Amino acid sequence: MSGLSLRQFVVDQHCVPWKLRLAVRRMVPWQYRRRLLHGRVNLNTPAAMDQRYRSQGTDFRSMENLYGRLLPLLPSQGRLLDAGCGIAVLLRTIRQRYPQLELHGVDFSPVAVERTREYGFAAQVAVLPDLPYDDGCFDAVTCTEVLEHLDDPAAAVRSFARVLRAGGWLIVSAPQDLDPDHCLEHVQDFDEPALRGCLSQTGLDLVHLESVEREPHRKPGVSWLAVAVKVGSDADRR
Structure with missing residues (x-):
């Protein structure tokens, strides 16, 4: 290392360019890297989310860009279920725009459900x-930024399809992270083909798919927003 500063040695010899690091990360499945780092695959538990909701108070920062694209896609009346509702940030936003909708939420966090009921x-x-609901009992189901936390997102989408009436609408979003290691609670990474493939396994017809830029306060990346309809009726969603 004669004639070479320690700083330059570290830069030249040990700092792998970020594109190569990202390529290696993509070649090694997240599940294995997470298991090595954390000893388990899925870091999501009701207890962990309960603590998160308690520590962050009564609100999370809203996803303005995503909600701005999502709201015009919703029906203006009927029954809507928000799956993974958290503390009702989206439900409250929907209620302001569509007061005629009958709104329901589910979440695996008892703290989140209690807060949602308080609203x-x-x-x-x-x-x-x-899902604790009968078949075909909702006109629309929303699920925003939840599928990436699930070990089997396709199974969840099949459940959404089950509770939708014929002609009902499913609106889902999932993030594509530029650096997945920064989101250790995410066990899935969704790009456009991945979300399209997940929805194709359910018998729903995909009618819309777009990318939405993240808000400045969120990690870099995009969210994929998809709309699918349950085949079997020409019912007007409006």
Whole structure:
């Protein structure tokens, strides 16, 4: 290392260019890297989320860009279920725009469900893919930034399809992270083909798919927003 500063040696010899690091990360499945680092695959538990909701108070920062694209896609009346509702940030946003909608929420966090009920919504504790509802009882289901936390997102989407009426609409979003290691609670990475493939396994017809830029306060990346319809009726969603 004669004639070479320690700083330059570290830069030249040990700093792998970020594109190569990203390529290596993509070649090694997340599950294995997470298991090596953390000893388990899925870091999401009701207890962990309960603590998160308690520590962050009564609100999370809203996803303005995503919600701005999502809201015009919703029906203006009927029954809507928000799966993975958290503390009702999206439900409250929907209620402001569509007061005629009958709004319901489910989440696996008892703290989230309690908060959602305090805002005046019908809410139940449920662990996806299980949903405590009869077949065909909702006109729309929303699920925003949840599928990436699930070991089997396709099973959850099949449950959403089950509770939709014929002609009902599913609106989902999932993030594509530029640096997946910064989101250790994410066990899935969704790009456009991945989300399209997940929805194709459910018998729903995909009618819309777009990318939405993240808000400045969120990690770099995009979210993929998809709309699918349950085949079997020409019912007007409006």
